[in-house]
Amino acid sequence: MEPQLLHSVTDSVATVVIHHPAKRNAMTAAMWRALPPLLGTLAADPAVRALVLTGEGGTFCAGADISTLEGSPQEAQGLAVAAEEALAAFPKPTLAAIRGHCVGGGSQLAAACDLRFAEDGALFGVTPAKLGIVYPASSTRRLASLVGPAATKYLLFSGELIDAGRALRTGLVDEVLPEGELGKRVTEFTRILVSRSQLTQAAAKEFADGRTDRDEHWAEQARGSGDTAEGVAAFLERRQPRFTWNVPTSG
Numbered sequence: 001m002e003p004q005l006l007h008s009v010t011d012s013v014a015t016v017v018i019h020h021p022a023k024r025n026a027m028t029a030a031m032w033r034a035l036p037p038l039l040g041t042l043a044a045d046p047a048v049r050a051l052v053l054t055g056e057g058g059t060f061c062a063g064a065d066i067s068t069l070e071g072s073p074q075e076a077q078g079l080a081v082a083a084e085e086a087l088a089a090f091p092k093p094t095l096a097a098i099r100g101h102c103v104g105g106g107s108q109l110a111a112a113c114d115l116r117f118a119e120d121g122a123l124f125g126v127t128p129a130k131l132g133i134v135y136p137a138s139s140t141r142r143l144a145s146l147v148g149p150a151a152t153k154y155l156l157f158s159g160e161l162i163d164a165g166r167a168l169r170t171g172l173v174d175e176v177l178p179e180g181e182l183g184k185r186v187t188e189f190t191r192i193l194v195s196r197s198q199l200t201q202a203a204a205k206e207f208a209d210g211r212t213d214r215d216e217h218w219a220e221q222a223r224g225s226g227d228t229a230e231g232v233a234a235f236l237e238r239r240q241p242r243f244t245w246n247v248p249t250s251g
Helices: 029-043 073-088 105-112 137-158 164-170 182-195 198-208 215-225 227-237
Strands: 004-010 013-019 050-055 094-098 101-103 115-119 123-125 175-177
Touching (some): 004 029, 013 029, 013 182, 050 105, 050 182, 073 105, 073 137, 094 182, 101 105, 105 137, 137 164, 164 175, 175 182, 198 215
Parallel strands (some): 050 094, 101 123, 115 175
Antiparallel strands (some): 004 013
16 A cells, blocks of 8 residues: 555544554655645544544654655655644644654654653654754744753754653653553543533634634634533533534634
8 A cells, every 4th residue: 555644534533544654654745745635624524523643553653754755855844844734723632642653753743733642662752953954943832832941952952762651751742551552542532522512622722722812702602602501401410411513614
């Protein structure tokens, strides 16, 4: 099978699989280009309420497949940044399920997700210093917002790999699961995500990512959604709520 991004939707969860096992799921130029339109399609699908990004087999993504990148390093870097930004802008909860290597462009993609769950034994690295590349400002800021300035400098200055335990301590990942349990935990957690109010999640995602100019927009959405009334009624009636608000397809 050619290197590509595979995707499926099951029980309201879209799963995107980075498939290039011959090179530890390194992203080709075509794969970088394919990710933003794929995410746009999934974002517009009302059946999708959460998204999981993962890699084929026992590794997440070893970065960019340099042999496939055309043009200058800056042009190649632009493809990765465009894909990263499209993932960060996905309007529904996103979760990276990480096994094995999560390095270079793989770390860019993982950092752009809302949450990161890793299997014990995973390795993480941000490696532009090994190639003499200036890491993008937006990617550096995103990494620093997760792990803080000191850990960001450690990763970027050295290019060294860190294990899942250290990634958890620095905040690069949210949970570390024993070998063989990652898939079960991701399924369990995404089932929780899709049962919750998409209105709450969409607003929280914007606010947590630093956007502060849409308070009135979200107040208006809340007034017209019915989610609050349904949540309160379900609580009083001791049943599961049936939330109906969906992210508008226009974004």
